[in-house]
Amino acid sequence: MLKKTKHGGKDGNIIRFPDLDKRLLEKGQEYLQRENYHEAITLFQETVQLDPSNSEGCIGLILAYYGAGYHEDAVELAKVMLHEGIGNYFDIMDLYIKLLFQVRQYSEIVTLIEGLLAERTIPSDRLEHYYSMLDIARQIEQEDAAEQTDHDVFTDMEKDFQLKKYTDPQEQLILAANLAKINIQPYLNEIKSYLCSDKGMNRTETVKEDPFFKTLLLNVLMEHQVEQPVEVHKFGKTMSVIPKDLVNVNDIPELREMTNLIGGRIEHDDPILYESIKMLIHRQFFLLYPFPLEARDIAVWAAAYHVLGCEYFGNHDNKSEILEEYHVQEADFARADAFIRMIEEISYPNI
Known part of the structure; x- marks a missing residue:
């Protein structure tokens, strides 16, 4: 079942000293903490060779594979553990699904969770968690499908270009991609009008689509180095920007600072x-x-995102611990948390 692979660093026979498996496991975990993934792989492989049912050794090997960049090996080993009944089934299933998210196998996640739900095997205290992961996988799968769709949207658009007609997120993605490739001047006034509109502020469905599409269109203007001031209206606020001078969303300092702050606490452990x-x-x-x-x-926002991220993976009991770790007061957290959840509620289904 679990053989030494090409990723291991050493060959040879293993001499079975007393408690050798425990010693190998401890040493492997030590190397894993140090991010010495290849040495950890070797030790965890030897551990599971001694005892193929050693769940801690298998999980350590999965994490070492993942850390070393052998993502497919990590996925395959988690799958083997499920099939052979090694470890707690749903703990391993959670790990397996997390890995599938990272290798972007969203259709596999959907099929897997739908099967578990149909079989009614998921414990009641985990049902919400699995429904949440299913919704996320379905939505990202739809987004990926939109990016791969290759049909022309410009024939009808040139006849009657009205952005309010583009209410489907897949059509919006295709439209933005094509607008980035053509002369933007014939469409500039319509785009500027749409960006500053507050259309649908009393219609929940339209609001859900609005901020996503507006960012796509603003990125189009950035691509074309538009120097004219553009007014943007979102979430009840309005501001004037010059697209040419905007910083790419991925380069916003607060975003980087926040992800670094969270990463310093959990990137190595999880x-x-x-x-x-x-x-x-x-x-x-x-x-x-x-x-x-x-x-x-920034610590307040980081704590709020950390808590919500944990909840998406079924952990609803560590808020107090996270607030203490970030040195955040409950009142400050509550305001940031409410805002983040509001954005998720009205906008998430369309991205």
């Missing part, structure tokens, strides 16, 4: 959770762009 929280933060910054977060300590 890189998969860290990547998921980074995705959450980038998604919200994209929706808010070009508006900054409200003036508040």
Whole structure:
């Protein structure tokens, strides 16, 4: 089942000293903490050779594979653990699904969770967690499909170019991609009008689509180095910007500072959770762009995103611990948390 692979560093026979498996496991975990992933792989492989059912050794090997960049090996080993009943089934299933998210196998996640739900095998206390992961996987799968769609949207557009007609996120992505490639001048007035509109502020469905599409269109103007002032209206706020002078959303200092702050606390211990929280933060910054977060300590926002990211993976019990770790007061956290959840609620289904 679990054989030494090309990623291991040493060959040879293992002499079975007393408690050798425990010693190998401890040493492997030590190397894993030091991010010496290849040495950790060797030790964890030897551990599971001695005892193929050693779940700690298998999990350590999965994390070492992932840290060393052998993502497919990590996925495959988690799959083997599930099939062979090694470790707690749903703990391993959670790990397996996290890995599938990282290798972007969203259709596999959807199929897997739908099967578990159909079989009614998921414990009641984990149902919400699995429904949440299913919704996320379905949405990202739809977004990926939109990026791969290759049909022409310009025939009808040139006849009657009205941005308000583009209400489907897939059509919006395709439109923005094509606008970036053509002369923008014939469409500039319509884009500027749409960016400053507050259309649909009393219609929830339209609001959900609005900030995402507006950021796409603003990026189009940035691509074309537009120097004219443009008014942007989002979430009840308005500001004037010059697209040519805007910083790319991924280069916003607050975004980098926040992800670094969170990464310093969890990146080494739980890189998969860290990547998921980074995705959450980038998604919200994209929706808010070009508006900054409200003036508040970066640690407050980091704590709020950290808590929500944990909840998306089923952990609802560590808020107090996180607030203490970031040195954040409950009142400050509550305001940031409410804002973040508001953005998620009205905008998430469309990105």
